[in-house]
Amino acid sequence: xxxxxxxxxxxxxxVGGLGKHAVRLGNALxxxxxxxxxxxxxxxxxxxxxxxxxxxxxFIGGFDFRRAGWKEHALGVFxxxxxxxxxxxxxxxxxxxxxxxxVVHYHGHLPMVGRYIPRGVNFVQTRHDHGSxxxxxxxxxxxxxxxxxxxxxxxxxxxxxxxxLRREISAAAVRxxxxxxxxxxxxxxxxxxxxxxxxxxxRVVAGDRSRTSFVVHNFIDLQSLPQDRExxxxxxxxxxxxxxxxxxxxxKGIEAFLQALSRAPASGIEVEIVGDGPLxxxxxxxxxxxxxxxxxxxxQAQTLQRIARADAVVVPSVWEExxxxxxxxxxxxxxxxxxxxxxxxxxxxxxxxWRGQLALFGALEExxxxxxxxxxxxxxxxxxxxxxxxRMLPQLIAVYEEARP
Numbered sequence: 001x002x003x004x005x006x007x008x009x010x011x012x013x014x015v016g017g018l019g020k021h022a023v024r025l026g027n028a029l030x031x032x033x034x035x036x037x038x039x040x041x042x043x044x045x046x047x048x049x050x051x052x053x054x055x056x057x058x059f060i061g062g063f064d065f066r067r068a069g070w071k072e073h074a075l076g077v078f079x080x081x082x083x084x085x086x087x088x089x090x091x092x093x094x095x096x097x098x099x100x101x102x103v104v105h106y107h108g109h110l111p112m113v114g115r116y117i118p119r120g121v122n123f124v125q126t127r128h129d130h131g132s133x134x135x136x137x138x139x140x141x142x143x144x145x146x147x148x149x150x151x152x153x154x155x156x157x158x159x160x161x162x163x164x165l166r167r168e169i170s171a172a173a174v175r176x177x178x179x180x181x182x183x184x185x186x187x188x189x190x191x192x193x194x195x196x197x198x199x200x201x202x203r204v205v206a207g208d209r210s211r212t213s214f215v216v217h218n219f220i221d222l223q224s225l226p227q228d229r230e231x232x233x234x235x236x237x238x239x240x241x242x243x244x245x246x247x248x249x250x251x252k253g254i255e256a257f258l259q260a261l262s263r264a265p266a267s268g269i270e271v272e273i274v275g276d277g278p279l280x281x282x283x284x285x286x287x288x289x290x291x292x293x294x295x296x297x298x299x300q301a302q303t304l305q306r307i308a309r310a311d312a313v314v315v316p317s318v319w320e321e322x323x324x325x326x327x328x329x330x331x332x333x334x335x336x337x338x339x340x341x342x343x344x345x346x347x348x349x350x351x352x353x354w355r356g357q358l359a360l361f362g363a364l365e366e367x368x369x370x371x372x373x374x375x376x377x378x379x380x381x382x383x384x385x386x387x388x389x390x391r392m393l394p395q396l397i398a399v400y401e402e403a404r405p
Contacts, residue, residue, distance in 0.1 A: 001400065002035045004101040006094060008065055008108045010040035011049035014276075014297055016247075017325050018128045022107040023055045024221050025396065028389040030057050037101070039093065041065050054300070062093035076159030077166040078135055078173040083110055084180065091116035094123075103400045109137060112177070114184030124399060125184075126191040126216075129322055133178050133204040140251045140319040145342065149204055151175045178205050185209050189399055191216050193323040194344025200320075212405045216395050217347065218323040220332055222388040224300065226308040239268045240376055243310035245303055245326045246317070248277030248294075253340075253364065255279060257316035258287040260368040267372040271314075274298050274306055308333050312376050315339040316364060323348070331357055332388075334381035338367050353383025 005026045009019035026036045035057075040046070042061030046053070053059075070082040087110040094104055094113075098121045106113055106125040111132045117123045131137035136157050139146045148154070155162040155170035162170060182205045184190075191214045192198040198213055246252040254273060261269065269291065273283075276297045284294045298306065307313055313330030315321070320343030330337040331351050339345050341360035349358045356377070361367040385391075 001029075001103065001397075002037075002101045003029055003400070004037050004039055004094070004097060004104045006039045006062070006090065006104060006106045006108065008041055008063070008090065008110075010038065010055075011044045011046045011053050011059075013049055013052060015049075015052055015054075018107055018109075019053070020300065021126075021128065021218060021325070022105075023053060024219070024389055025105075025393075027054070027056050028221070028393055031390075032393065037097075039097070052299075060097065062097070063089050065089075072158065075166075076162060078154065078158045078170040078177075080169070080173040080176050082173075083135070083177060084112060086110055087113045087180075088116050095121070098123075105400075111190075112180035112184050114188040114190075115180050117188060119187055119404060121188075122400070122404060123188040124191065125188065126193065127197060127201075128193055130197070130200065130320070132181050132185075132197070132201045135174060135177055138251050138319055139200075143250070144318070145320045151178070181205065182207055182209075185212060187405065188212065189214065189402060189405065191396075191399060193218050194347050196320070196344040196347065197322045214395075214399050216392065216399070217344075217351075217387065218325050218328060219387050219389040219392045220325065220328050222332070222385055222390065224304065225329075225332060226304055239270070240311045241270045241272065241309065242312050242314050242371070243272045243274060243306050244314050244316065245274040245307070245329075246277075246315070247275050248273070248280040248283055250279065251317060251319035252277070253316035253318040255283050255286070256318060256364055257314065257368070258283065258292060260364045261371075262287065264368055264372045269371065272306055272310070274303050304329060304333070307335060310335060311379075312336045312338060312371070314367070314371070315345070316367070317342070318364070319343070321345050327358065328387045332385050334379040334383075336377045338371060340364065340367065351387040353385070354380050 005022050007022045026038055029036045037058050038055050039060045039062040043064045043066050046059050068086055070079055090113050103122045109131050114123055129137045130139040151171040151174035154174045155167040158170045189212050195215045248254050271292045273294045313335045315324055315327055323344045327337050327348050334353055338359045352358055
């Protein structure tokens with residue numbers, strides 16, 4: 001099968017989770033004998049980012065995303081024309097090449113791209129975040145997950161004080177965004193990375209998409225994991241190493257977790273924070289210590305080594321994670337994983353190697369209390385790795401081969 005994988009997150013000096021997922025899929029398809037080409041941005045030098053991207057096949061620079069911001073932040077308003085304009089740009093690049101491929105698989109942030117792709121093209125997109133109906137992609141506001149359905153409420157994410165005119169413009173942009181997404185999903189096949197994410201969109205935008213929507217969870221590559229199967233000794237009660245892998249911003253809950261941990265009695269817990277982000281400087285200034293280390297951006301291999309050496313993985317996200325790959329990595333490496341019972345996270349219990357490996361909590365304070373007061377189960381890698389890309393690939397191939405809507 002000839003497959004074109006498309007993402008505006010590639011190339012990049014630091015490839016995030018969505019881009020890594022697309023590359024992981026592409027490499028797995030190549031290993032199975034399929035002909036896979038990766039398409040991404042043309043204004044960035046792919047050769048300089050090739051090692052970070054890690055794709056084993058050919059790359060096409062298909063579209064230029066310079067000057068794509070439209071000054072929305074400065075204007076304090078979501079503009080109705082911005083996202084359709086960018087989506088058409090990607091669609092044009094796809095259509096220039098679509099005739100050379102059996103399937104086009106889009107991994108990106110513009111769900112309406114499929115609206116501009118003719119029905120005759122075997123087009124599939126994967127939705128990785130809340131961006132099917134939320135223009136900020138996170139559905140998070142005022143320190144908690146956002147439950148608002150009325151598009152007028154979205155104006156508050158464009159400006160703290162939008163006023164009547166900006167509120168109406170932003171609301172019109174969001175209504176159009178959601179309508180265009182629904183039209184794209186009705187026209188072409190759509191994969192959601194969790195059932196939670198699919199149900200969320202169906203709640204916001206009503207419609208019967210049963211023939212065109214699928215759920216395939218994120219996956220990891222078994223071959224990329226550290227292969228040392230010898231489990232470390234059970235962690236000592238007075239000294240435990242915890243690893244957190246996340247972008248350091250509000251929704252990932254790093255500061256909130258460290259604040260809660262700082263209020264706990266002396267626990268002998270050592271925390272390693274792997275990741276960068278807009279709040280890193282502030283978090284580091286407030287919490288860095290001999291027992292809390294900020295490691296910054298790490299390569300995928302370095303990150304997995306950190307997880308392998310830890311006694312447990314903590315995912316303190318306070319937003320509704322659609323399908324956190326870090327949880328899958330922690331589970332696959334046999335670590336106890338502690339997270340909040342939000343979003344798609346409870347669905348990932350099916351990938352446990354042993355019962356109770358994924359511990360879920362209603363609040364960060366409960367998670368920290370358990371971390372401090374309870375002994376951590378030892379690492380165990382004797383179970384079946386069900387989230388491996390090779391094992392899940394048939395589900396994706398079946399979607400590719402599904403009759404077009």
